Amino acid sequence: MIRSTAHSALRTLLPADFYRDRQMYDQCLDTLFAPSWQFLAGPEIPSTPGHAHPVTLLPGSLNEPMLLSVDADGREHVLSNVCTHRGNLLVSTPGRCRQLVCGYHGRAFAPDGTCLRQPGLDRVKGFPGREDDLRRPASGHWAGLRFVRLAGDASFEEWMAPIAERTAHLPWDTLEPLPEHCTTYPVKAHWALYTDNFLEGLHIPFIHPALREALDMSVYPIHLFPRGSLQMGLAKENEPAFDLPPGHPDAGSRVYAWYFWLFPNLMLNVYPWGLSVNVVEPTGPDSTRVRYLTYRFRGQQGGPQSHALAATEEEDDRVVEQVQRGTRSRLYHPGHLVPEWESAVVHFHQMVLRHLPPRA
Template identity: 25%
Template structure:
């Protein structure tokens, strides 16, 4: 085993026994090692459940969206039976990518030789293949991957043996069930690429320690650091509560099921490796995370709004705040990426459970998932 992986293995093993009052950050190799990133892709992203977006992105029969997961080109479609399926985006003829972006079509047509597929992946047409003696159109179809819909989020796993996701999220549903994210609508979705390690992004989203210092002009007035409280993680999720400032007038309470303490709170949660979300009564945020390299991460960002009373002006205001906050995060994570490459970098002590406790939860999750392949 390389020196880099040994250092990471030892750090994750140490986190296994750390408490919230003794937790420490990770060594630089944890974020900068290409070898470790390859292991994360093959043993984490390729094996676990990954969020790829929302059902509202493909609401109608014939809707599709293309994406890539761990170098695997995939295609999510809404069939005429209203079912969402996730299939290979690679033509069964000679391997051309079938679709890009998103759109609506009753058939998925390969741009190369016009082989076409039904929305459920079955081959519908293969021009001029009648003379082939060993080709059966009826048995030719696009491979389908395991997928689940949870509270309006679309999840997919490349692992054919992945355990069903929804039963594993019952503890989290107990926290956010009254918010009814499945009834919210995505009024904004965008894609960005940030120059940072994917774990730096997740860590930043999942700790409230920085909310007041970094976001003094944006989030401090909404969710100040002092109102953050940690909650116990499960094997498949972790997070914290970001309380809303009592000085801030709320525009709407959200779903009628919400209790007063829920209205005054935003549940920050992560379903690792690839989803982080801030769940609130009026509107919520979500970000799907996919690493491209040790210092590049692709993000699908969205805002979900409850109810149909929202004006375009109020939606635009929420999106603008989201962009400003993200810009502040992006700038500091770029600086962190540069600092992590320094030979002088050293691990540091983490703040209390309410402020940086989710980072230790994240490290323990990664230890559980990766220690078998790291030999820890």
């Protein structure tokens, strides 16, 4: 683990035009998003034997047609939803799938993606071969959340390790969706501006009155990891906090929430009652869709205080939209950052820059 350094000068590393440049935005889709782990679905899509569920990965940017298919034995398969004959989309609505049969020319696949047959090809030598199977991109699974990686070789376990290790004592196999607390916001801002905002708590006392009442802002620990970061919100006296087991790295602290960020666009906010997920989906150089998904541990009586959580999300969205307008100013140049509060922003920028080709 890399710890944040305090008291050294910090500056934002991404230039102002990064947040408005179409070419850099497109490069990010190819060099950051396609080779990184992406959220595909949560427990709201049940893993029902014999069923298949189409999901578009990052609609409006990657637009990748994916399929969650569960075989009769209950094994789930993350597949491309593109037929290997001539590219038709295979499954358009969720439903039963003893076999997946393409509606264009009848190519048939098993629920694990193995190509079985196609009318007219039964006498062709070598058909079906492995290249006729549906593509199976790398996939990962944690706490009922499913993830996929379209390219590259980044390890799922390493990516997920910071949260999996620190929260191993929590009952992750009991997460249940809270549909009334799930929502999607369009934000008129670049996806990285939304991320910048998430990665610092400096703004909390200024724009989040409810959170300011709950958190002890005299301390705000930040931990940096090779592929993510963690900010810890500590609870004021009368606020709920985690009951941590002996030997836990945060034992002795009254942790109100762990705010994890995993590169490049996933935020996992862990509370004593459950998990709130922010999936940051780019839709253009100045537009983003943020999906807020909320899950509670089975049997937990507490839960998100809906008004406070929704208000906080809206406060963030509105300020990020203002910053988007500010970064378009011809007179704007990024300034000094506050070392003890904004080190995770700089860490994020360093990761982005490592994935972009050097500028001429």
